[in-house]
Amino acid sequence: MAAASDSILNFGISRSSSTSTTRSPSYSYSHRRRSSRPCSVRMQVSADAKTNNTFSLKNSEEAFSAAKDLMPGGVNSPVRAFKSVGGHPIVIDSVKGSRMRDIDDNEYIDYVGSWGPAIIGHAHDKVLAALAETMKKGTSFGAPCLLENTLAEMVISAVPSIEMVRFVNSGTEACMGALRLARAYTGKQKIIKFEGCYHGHADALLVKAGSGVATLGLPDSPGVPKAATSDTLTAPFNDFSAIEKLFETHKEQIAAVILEPVVGNSGFVVPKSDFLNAIRRITKENNTLLIFDEVMTGFRLSYGGAQEYFGIVPDLTTLGKIIGGGLPVGAYGGRRDIMEMVAPAGPMYQAGTLSGNPLAMAAGIQTLKLIKEPGTYEYLDKITGELVKGILEAGKRAGHSMCGGHINGMFGFFFTEGPVYNFADAKKSDEAKFARFYWGMLEEGVYFAPSPFEAGFTSLAHTFDDIKMTIAAAERVLLQL
Numbered sequence: 323m324a325a326a327s328d329s330i331l332n333f334g335i336s337r338s339s340s341t342s343t344t345r346s347p348s349y350s351y352s353h354r355r356r357s358s359r360p361c362s363v364r365m366q367v368s369a370d371a372k373t374n375n376t377f378s379l380k381n382s383e384e385a386f387s388a389a390k391d392l393m394p395g396g397v398n399s400p401v402r403a404f405k406s407v408g409g410h411p412i413v414i415d416s417v418k419g420s421r422m423r424d425i426d427d428n429e430y431i432d433y434v435g436s437w438g439p440a441i442i443g444h445a446h447d448k449v450l451a452a453l454a455e456t457m458k459k460g461t462s463f464g465a466p467c468l469l470e471n472t473l474a475e476m477v478i479s480a481v482p483s484i485e486m487v488r489f490v491n492s493g494t495e496a497c498m499g500a501l502r503l504a505r506a507y508t509g510k511q512k513i514i515k516f517e518g519c520y521h522g523h524a525d526a527l528l529v530k531a532g533s534g535v536a537t538l539g540l541p542d543s544p545g546v547p548k549a550a551t552s553d554t555l556t557a558p559f560n561d562f563s564a565i566e567k568l569f570e571t572h573k574e575q576i577a578a579v580i581l582e583p584v585v586g587n588s589g590f591v592v593p594k595s596d597f598l599n600a601i602r603r604i605t606k607e608n609n610t611l612l613i614f615d616e617v618m619t620g621f622r623l624s625y626g627g628a629q630e631y632f633g634i635v636p637d638l639t640t641l642g643k644i645i646g647g648g649l650p651v652g653a654y655g656g657r658r659d660i661m662e663m664v665a666p667a668g669p670m671y672q673a674g675t676l677s678g679n680p681l682a683m684a685a686g687i688q689t690l691k692l693i694k695e696p697g698t699y700e701y702l703d704k705i706t707g708e709l710v711k712g713i714l715e716a717g718k719r720a721g722h723s724m725c726g727g728h729i730n731g732m733f734g735f736f737f738t739e740g741p742v743y744n745f746a747d748a749k750k751s752d753e754a755k756f757a758r759f760y761w762g763m764l765e766e767g768v769y770f771a772p773s774p775f776e777a778g779f780t781s782l783a784h785t786f787d788d789i790k791m792t793i794a795a796a797e798r799v800l801l802q803l
């Protein structure tokens with residue numbers, strides 16, 4: 323492994339005293355260090371029910387109560403509302419590196435990373451500088467800019483399946499565009515998606531859509547017209563025989579198979595060996611397009627995404643999160659002959675007022691530059707492997723049934739013996755235990771995703787000390803569950 327040198331990785335910050343020899347910047351974010359304290363594990367932490375006087379969520383509770391009158395459920399995206407772990411969400415004031423700070427001045431080691439984008443850590447100095455520089459020229463042109471060419475070239479040279487790319491503003495838009503394109507290109511109507519895979523909230527895709535919807539206990543969403551989903555077929559992830567049957571039953575009708583190559587929206591679920599290859603084979607045989615939704619896995623499992631990691635080239639790929647460096651971005655891309663169907667090169671219409679805006683492009687370019695440095699994925703593998711191993715061992719010592727895993731900077735664990743191959747397996751996880759674990763960890767200063775059906779993310783800003791502190795906290799919490 324090529325360990326990255328300090329000079330290459332000039333994060334502009336002080337290094338920690340960690341014993342690590344690999345890249346592991348420690349941000350000198352002048353946060354109060356949390357002392358380790360006895361944890362009182364409970365579903366809901368309220369200001370007047372504290373067992374210690376260092377952890378208060380009073381300001382968060384007040385702010386969230388006010389928010390509930392202003393926005394549905396108090397949030398702008400459902401999983402943030404903490405429905406599956408109970409209690410109120412913490413309200414964030416600022417982020418830097420591997421840390422988040424809430425409006426009560428509590429500091430957390432963050433394993434959500436804004437749901438994936440923060441692979442170099444939050445608010446990286448170089449990204450902030452690029453944004454400040456770009457902003458001097460304006461925030462949106464609604465016209466072509468050079469930064470679009472730069473990011474497009476970077477994406478095309480990194481992702482094996484992408485010969486041309488269209489930038490949009492979110493992962494949802496990317497998946498909507500890719501599906502419309504697949505239908506336009508093949509002239510077929512039906513699509514196959516997998517249970518527990520989430521591809522954004524477009525009508526046709528809001529079927530058995532994993533974490534966010536499951537957290538609310540909704541099988542699908544009211545308001546989605548039947549007609550919008552009548553051509554959406556579903557199968558359990560990792561079940562190739564179910565796919566064979568669908569192709570048999572709907573001969574010549576399937577435009578696309580869309581999937582998360584490693585699922586992050588049922589918790590962290592990896593494909594069985596040969597599952598993705600088998601899907602690649604059957605889609606080719608049936609003139610069906612294979613779409614890898616790499617909104618989460620793109621640039622995270624490797625620089626070229628899951629398709630590079632597994633060595634399988636889909637026809638179309640969707641991206642988001644990391645390529646926007648923390649600003650709103652999505653993209654879809656693929657073979658030139660397919661992409662040239664997109665307007666104005668071709669007849670398939672898709673557009674966006676803010677698409678390719680200079681700020682999002684600048685943040686994405688800086689982020690990709692930093693993760694392209696040697697050592698990135700080796701470092702993520704090392705810290706994340708250590709984290710998951712430590713948590714699972716602590717769980718075992720405390721007598722809990724747990725399983726989990728990681729690939730480079732993406733990970734997950736379940737409170738069930740496993741193995742977990744699909745969403746039905748994931749749902750065997752003890753959700754009440756997860757909720758108690760969740761609140762215990764929060765009180766210890768560790769922020770995981772507030773749902774048992776979400777993957778976790780590490781970043782280049784996480785240090786070995788962060789990992790050690792997290793494992794030590796998990797030991798204490800797991801013993802009390």
Ligand SMILES: Cc1ncc(COP(=O)(O)O)c(C=O)c1O
Pocket residue numbers: 437491492493494495497520521522523582586587615616617618642643652
């Ligand atoms: C795999 C996947 N696809 C699509 C989306 C939708 O992206 P966005 O929330 O940017 O619309 C997500 C969001 O988490 C995702 O994880």
